């Protein structure tokens with residue numbers, strides 16, 4: 001059996017089976033402290049991490065630091 005490529009994103013789901021793109025799942029940006037201060041002053045800040053939370057079971061089942069995803073939440 002070939003070794004699984006760890007860079008390949010696996011289909012991740014919360015316990016109720018919602019994937020990242022499900023409408024009940026919201027992506028929450030997480031910022032450094034400086035980022036929150038910038039946001040408070042109305043300056044857009046680049047998040048350091050994006051968390052995927054299911055709004056039904058309130059589970060954060062995935063996080064990403066993918067720059068392409070972070071840019072979407074800039």
Ligand SMILES: [Zn+2]
Nearest residue numbers: 014016054057
């Ligand atoms: Zn869920």
